[in-house]
Amino acid sequence: MQAILDLVRDVPDFPRPGIMFKDITPLLADAAAFGGCIDALCEPWREQGVGAVCGIESRGFIFGAAMARALGAGFVPLRKAGKLPPPVIGVDYGLEYGLDRLEIGTHALAPGEKVVVVDDVLATGGTLEAGRRLVERLGAEVVGASVVIELAGLNGRARWSGDLPLHALIGY
Ligand SMILES: O=P(O)(O)OC[C@H]1O[C@H](OP(=O)(O)OP(=O)(O)O)[C@H](O)[C@@H]1O
Numbered sequence: 001m002q003a004i005l006d007l008v009r010d011v012p013d014f015p016r017p018g019i020m021f022k023d024i025t026p027l028l029a030d031a032a033a034f035g036g037c038i039d040a041l042c043e044p045w046r047e048q049g050v051g052a053v054c055g056i057e058s059r060g061f062i063f064g065a066a067m068a069r070a071l072g073a074g075f076v077p078l079r080k081a082g083k084l085p086p087p088v089i090g091v092d093y094g095l096e097y098g099l100d101r102l103e104i105g106t107h108a109l110a111p112g113e114k115v116v117v118v119d120d121v122l123a124t125g126g127t128l129e130a131g132r133r134l135v136e137r138l139g140a141e142v143v144g145a146s147v148v149i150e151l152a153g154l155n156g157r158a159r160w161s162g163d164l165p166l167h168a169l170i171g172y
Pocket residue numbers: 056057058059060094095096097100119120121122123124125126127128156
């Protein structure tokens with residue numbers, strides 16, 4: 001995991017004063033580190049019958065789509081408001097630096113389908129929780145979540161549902 005840590009860049013005061021932004025673009029640009037990252041993200045979910053990986057817009061798409069391919073699962077995008085064609089359902093949520101709304105197509109998942117929710121960063125946890133709620137509202141089964149980075153000081157893990165696994169590759 002040291003290679004991944006070394007390729008995450010700290011950007012102070014972005015996108016707002018007081019936020020230490022974790023920039024994952026150097027990690028994405030490094031073929032070996034990105035590949036290792038996807039392998040490590042997939043590890044807990046192999047042989048678990050995952051039918052779909054739900055990636056959260058936009059950085060969650062990058063990791064989620066690669067994981068879906070590696071797991072032999074489908075990819076389902078959880079998108080910001082107004083981006084998916086109807087019919088959709090949505091939830092409003094707060095994140096470390098603002099408010100937003102996440103949506104999913106109402107026919108995107110089958111009832112009971114096993115789903116992993118994926119994002120790049122867990123900060124306050126509002127985004128990941130919104131993703132879980134959307135999937136569950138369609139009657140699919142969230143088996144857990146994966147993130148590359150957990151900002152442990154913001155306690156987002158406490159917002160994730162009690163007994164569902166939440167895997168983070170690196171923590172700060
Ligand atoms: O745990 P939280 O406090 O909810 O924050 C985490 C979310 O914040 C960032 O997304 P952002 O909304 O900035 O979107 P982006 O991926 O399009 O940059 C990040 O990619 C996570 O989705």
